[in-house]
Amino acid sequence: MNPQPLQTTVVGSYPQPDWLVDRDSLKGRAPPRVKARDIWRVEERFLEQAQDDATLLAIREMESAGIDIITDGEIRRESYSNRFVTALDGMDMDNPGVAIGRTGRPTPVPRVVGPVHRRGPILVRDAKFLREHTDRRTKITLPGPFTLTQQAQNDFYSDDASLARDIAVAVNEEAKALKATGVDVIQIDEPYLQARPEKAKEYAVEVINRSLEGVQGPTAVHSCFGYAYIVKNKPTGYPFLTELNECRAQQLSIEAAQPNLDLAVLESIPEKTIILGVIDLGESRVEASDEVAARIRGALRYVPSERLMLAPDCGMKYVERDIAFGKLRALTQGTRIVNSELGGTDNLI
Numbered sequence: 001m002n003p004q005p006l007q008t009t010v011v012g013s014y015p016q017p018d019w020l021v022d023r024d025s026l027k028g029r030a031p032p033r034v035k036a037r038d039i040w041r042v043e044e045r046f047l048e049q050a051q052d053d054a055t056l057l058a059i060r061e062m063e064s065a066g067i068d069i070i071t072d073g074e075i076r077r078e079s080y081s082n083r084f085v086t087a088l089d090g091m092d093m094d095n096p097g098v099a100i101g102r103t104g105r106p107t108p109v110p111r112v113v114g115p116v117h118r119r120g121p122i123l124v125r126d127a128k129f130l131r132e133h134t135d136r137r138t139k140i141t142l143p144g145p146f147t148l149t150q151q152a153q154n155d156f157y158s159d160d161a162s163l164a165r166d167i168a169v170a171v172n173e174e175a176k177a178l179k180a181t182g183v184d185v186i187q188i189d190e191p192y193l194q195a196r197p198e199k200a201k202e203y204a205v206e207v208i209n210r211s212l213e214g215v216q217g218p219t220a221v222h223s224c225f226g227y228a229y230i231v232k233n234k235p236t237g238y239p240f241l242t243e244l245n246e247c248r249a250q251q252l253s254i255e256a257a258q259p260n261l262d263l264a265v266l267e268s269i270p271e272k273t274i275i276l277g278v279i280d281l282g283e284s285r286v287e288a289s290d291e292v293a294a295r296i297r298g299a300l301r302y303v304p305s306e307r308l309m310l311a312p313d314c315g316m317k318y319v320e321r322d323i324a325f326g327k328l329r330a331l332t333q334g335t336r337i338v339n340s341e342l343g344g345t346d347n348l349i
């Protein structure tokens with residue numbers, strides 16, 4: 001029997017067009033934790049229509065590049081996390097707090113002043129729009145409860161674990177609503193697992209599991225060291241990774257190309273499908289397909305093909321659009337080379 005063909009996906013974001021956002025403003029600040037309306041070039045009354053159009057462009061470019069499992073590019077988001085968290089009850093957005101980001105600088109963040117609840121759908125329209133405009137398999141991302149807790153000023157709960165548990169309930173409710181739209185994969189983004197590993201060991205797996213409880217179908221957890229555009233020097237190993245063997249998600253998404261990850265660590269995650277970043281977003285050069293194929297072969301030394309999926313590293317929204325498309329093409333072409341060597345057939349068009 002031929003091995004299962006290796007599949008390609010993206011982590012979440014894709015570059016927003018220059019006519020939609022002020023990319024200089026976007027790049028000139030830390031990823032916003034509170035609302036950042038000023039990055040949008042389009043006035044409020046036309047914004048949703050413009051975001052829809054830009055989302056269609058992102059969908060078509062991912063399809064054209066040959067990606068198997070696509071997202072909506074997170075085109076409607078100012079950052080991966082703030083669109084969700086600013087819609088929750090219990091957050092004072094008029095008087096934000098301050099937290100120290102992973103770069104060590106103070107950042108305006110939501111201030112928790114009451115019980116955190118999800119008041120209604122937040123990303124459901126995004127998921128429906130994606131599902132209605134592609135025949136590919138689809139994925140929608142949500143910020144995770146541990147990371148959201150680290151990105152808030154807690155002025156209400158007795159401790160951060162209690163805050164994280166209520167955020168996990170809200171994430172869970174949204175995840176179930178997203179799944180009901182027909183989206184194939186729900187992914188929880190948890191970059192702060194690596195920034196705060198000691199705190200993560202206290203309660204992160206518990207709240208991740210609560211956020212995924214009862215969510216049917218494939219689920220993923222993404223973790224990383226920060227966007228390549230912002231974080232230049234990254235460790236070659238994850239301080240919080242093997243612990244994720246105990247989480248409910250079937251898939252773990254990790255960056256590996258920019259940090260030049262020691263791929264032997266993949267042997268320590270035997271229960272999960274690995275979504276491995278094999279495209280370096282820390283440089284503008286588009287990798288050759290043979291270079292990507294070599295990275296994939298390196299991973300196959302430690303994880304079987306049936307438990308491996310390929311993706312770029314995270315933070316593609318900061319990459320120039322033509323470069324991003326070129327990198328996705330390199331990803332699919334490199335995957336095709338290795339699939340041919342494995343004797344499988346792929347789904348690229």
